[in-house]
Amino acid sequence: MNQVVIIGTGPAGLTAAIYLARANLNPLIIEGQQPGGQLTMTTDVENFPGFPEGIMGPELMENMRKQAERFGAQFRTGWVNRVDFSNRPFKLEVEGMGEIESQAIIISTGASARLLDIPGETENIGRGVSTCATCDGFFFRGKKIIVVGGGDSAMEEASFLTKFASEVTVVHRRDELRASKIMQDRAKANAKIHWSLNCIPLEVVAGETGVTGLKVKDQSTGTDKVIETDGIFVAIGHHPNTGFLQGALQVDELGYIAVKPGTTETNIPGVFACGDVQDHKYRQAITAAGSGCMAALDCERFLEGSAVHEWSQSL
Structure with a gap:
């Protein structure tokens, strides 16, 4: 059974993967149809700290992925069709992979910009x-x-x-x-x-x-x-990539996953959300990465608390 599954990549998911892998939690990251998120569709990224000459979006995402893999993160490509957050371990139905169970879930599926759908776009x-x-x-x-x-x-x-x-x-x-x-x-x-x-x-x-x-x-x-x-x-709006949740989590009036202020905690203990899927205000690579760090730390503390609880219950 997995300790942590991260749904989605991009700066948020990959940062969470780096932190959790370094904590020896061996996260499993499920990539969707666009591994790396929206930054893989951009060219020069000049506002991500640490790159004075800028960096190509796909290169930045590939570097973050390699960093996570270096510490033991595992990547699988699939599409989450259904979730069951009613009990732990949580269950995910993933196309091509079957049912996956995990003690904790981090959702970082992002938000997609609405496009005009016209030739040449x-x-x-x-x-x-x-x-x-x-x-x-x-x-x-x-x-x-x-x-x-x-x-x-x-x-x-x-x-x-x-x-x-x-x-x-x-x-x-x-x-x-x-x-x-x-x-x-x-x-x-x-x-x-x-x-x-x-x-x-x-x-x-x-x-x-x-x-x-x-x-x-x-x-x-x-x-x-x-x-x-x-x-x-x-500039005709964004829509959060939350359709696969099918009402399993609380969302705000715009459809973004609702989190407890100052945290990445959702209304289901053990399920966390980071990046643009819960942020319709800033939508920047660096804020997404920061929230990915928060999700990893929140998740790690949750798992530690669960382990202590289970241990005390067994005495």
Whole structure:
């Protein structure tokens, strides 16, 4: 039987794996369809401490995986279809692996950015298409940028990107924004932000060096046009990767796993959550890694307490 199973990788899961492996708990890490998480879809990472020249996202994740493996962490590829947290040991039904039992579980399945699902989008992620302004804004200093979206996140990202870009154009499919009035007012007061409302994104236009424009349908005129740009930031929200839980854990109003403040503890003792699956505010690699460390330490203390309890009960 496993002492600890970590569901999902990325900075949170891999950091938890490093800490637990060093504590001789031999964690089993179940990787899904995208080992390494969202950072494997990025190019240069310049805001993760310790890399003054930056590091490629996939390289950073591979280094963290090797570090965990060095201390004894075991990796298996599979898809968790069902969980049973009603009793310990907890049970996981994993496609291709059958049923797995574990005394403790750490969930680090992350959150996925909602994409536009238009031609040219996914193949140009890292070549001008991004879903994280704080991650990639620096690379567009003095450039023209498009932000797609009409909610608070889009207004926040557009305002942030004006620190770097020469101009930011907000593209939204409706003629009215969904953002709160205070966020709208703040964006509209920024002289660097321009507006292309009532425009439906149709295609990401790119050349050999990356993105060059966004083709849209202007619903006001019924015609298609290309808005020239050096980068496109998609800001239409994220969704936590929690579908496999099927109500087994308490979640917040946005669907993110609820944890006890200041900890990674869920409403089920022995089940912990870290990274973007429980954080819709910061969503950074370094905060995810930090929460992975917290989850490992919380998990280790839980297992130590359980062992002491079981020992005392046997006396």
